[in-house]
Structure formats: structure tokens, C-alpha cells
Amino acid sequence: MWHQKIQYLLNDKDLLEHLLVAKTPSLDKDKDGKLIDTTSVQYQELAKTYQDWSNKDRKACFNILYCICDDLI
Numbered sequence: 001m002w003h004q005k006i007q008y009l010l011n012d013k014d015l016l017e018h019l020l021v022a023k024t025p026s027l028d029k030d031k032d033g034k035l036i037d038t039t040s041v042q043y044q045e046l047a048k049t050y051q052d053w054s055n056k057d058r059k060a061c062f063n064i065l066y067c068i069c070d071d072l073i
Contacts (some may be wrong), residue, residue, distance in 0.1 A: 006067060010060055018060035023053050 010016040028043075030035055036043045065073065 002067070006064060009063060009067065013059070013063065015056055015060040015063065018057045023050065023057075 007016060007019070012018060028038065036046070
């Protein structure tokens, strides 16, 4: 039951993907593995995308931990 509640909560907050997808920062390479100039617009976009994902991931973790009894943590 707890599992379903967490899924509904995270889905409502648009954070459900963080249970299903792990993301690693590869800011210095593009999707083909080629090096990206760190001063380029592409680098800035990748950095922003990862930062946004990371912030949402922290929110998802907080919501999960908040819904667990202290004794279980």
C-alpha cells in the first residue's frame, strides 16, 4: 500500500520518473561520446538539464523519506 501511495504522490508532483530513471552527468560529452566545448551553448543546455533533473531528484528523495516512519529510517 505504501508503494502505491508513494507512486501517486510522486506522480502528482511530476517526480515519478525519478523512481524509474537514473541520470549521470556527462556534461563534457555529447550523446555520441564526442567532447563538447565547455563554453558552447550545447554545454550550457546540458548543464541546465542536469541541474534541473538533479533538483527534482532531491525533491523526490525528500518526499520518499518524509513518508517513511522515523523508526524505519
